[in-house]
Structures are given as C-alpha cells and as structure tokens.
Amino acid sequence: MSDWITMRRFHESKGVDDWRVVGEGACAYFRTGSFAAGTRLVNAISELAGLEDHPPDVDLRHEGVIVRLVMVAADYYGLSERDLELARKISAIARKLGVPADPAMVETVLITIDAFDIPKVKPFWRAVLGYQDREDSPEDLVDPRGRGPSIWFQKIDAPDPQVTRIHLDIWVPPDQAKARIAAAIAAGGHLVTDKYAPAWWTLADAEGNLADVATTMSRD
DSSP: OTTEEOHHHHHTSTTOTTOEEOSSSEEEEEOOSSHHHHHHHHHHHHTSTTTTTSOOEEEEOSSOEEEEEOEEETTEEEEEHHHHHHHHHHHHHHHHTTOOBOGGGOOEEEEEEEESOHHHHHHHHHHHHTOEEETTEEEEEEOTTSOSOEEEEEEOSSOOTTSOSEEEEEEOOGGGHHHHHHHHHHTTOEEEEOTTTTTEEEEEOTTOOEEEEEOSTTOO
8 A cells, every 4th residue: 555654654744743653553542521522522523534434443431532543454554644644633623622632641452472373372362352363464363343452472482481471562652651661660560671672661560470561662
C-alpha cells in the first residue's frame, strides 16, 4: 500500500500532539468527564467523511473516549497517511467541543507466550479465546471484537528456569515509561534488565512473574 508510514513519521508530523503510537496503532484519550459529552464527541467523529473504508476504533466510557487508528490489511498492520489525516481531524473536533486530550492515559497490553512449537500451541489459544490469526503475522492472534489484548507467540529452543513462560508487554508512551517503571518498583517489583531500553525494560514482581514496559523508541 502506497500510503504506509512509519511510527517516526507519524510522531514527527504536525497536528498530532494528542496522539501516541503504542504497539497497536496511534491512540488518543479524550477526557470528556461525562457519558453525554463522550457521546457528543463520538457522534461528531462519526460524521467525518471516508470512515466507511477506514473507520477508527472507538471506546466510549463514562469519563473519557479512547480512539485508536490502525491500518489492517492482509500484508500490513500499522499506520498510513489516512490515519495521520484522521488524527488531525479528530483532534480538531475535540478542541471545538472543548474536550482535552490526556496522552498519559494511553497504553496497550500484549500477552507474550513462549512456545517450542508455535503451530502446535497456537490453535488452542485461538479456540479457547475465540481469537483469530493476524493476517500479516503468523506469530500473532487478535481479538476480532477489538477488546482483548493481542497475543504474540515467541519461539524458544530451551526453557529458562529463571523466566516465566507467559508475560505481559505494557506499551506506554515514551514519556511515561520511567514513571510507570518507578511506580512498579515502588509497588514491590524490581528491574530485571534494561539491556533493551528504550525499546523495553523487563520487570518482575516479588515472586518473579515478568512484565515488559515497552515503547516505540528504537523501533520503526
């Protein structure tokens, strides 16, 4: 597709200060403060032209609205020029309605499962969760309802007795990573390694269960 863009291109563009790329597309959180105000924002977004071919994912809650923009195709899962333009239009609508964005609230969660034989393990999780394959990636499963976290299967050759076989990846905006890590450590966790920072930091709870705090830094 000719209008694909990188995460860097999105973030360096003008008019997208409300948005953060966190693993599964560009996301924005608009703090509406009430269900009625959130409904007005969603209704205004729905009136934008061209949404039939490329609609945003919208999650309306009492205190705010989360909007996610991502291009999903058979050979591509990421951002496009259309997402960039749509982000600008949605931010303009929010400003007109007096609804502030709160980028610090943005995050996505990925579940990682270590597996010796991915084709043997993956069908179980597809069936038990009611998920489906991500067309462009044989190691991924996604929720067709767009609600649950995606699952990524990581190929391993031998188990590590010090490492849990299932862990969470928490994608946060780059400017929120250090605060999230500090909060996790203050809550009883510890840093396992920052070898891969700023792409991700590996943390563990008091019993050794792992979680990666990840950002789009050093990725494109």
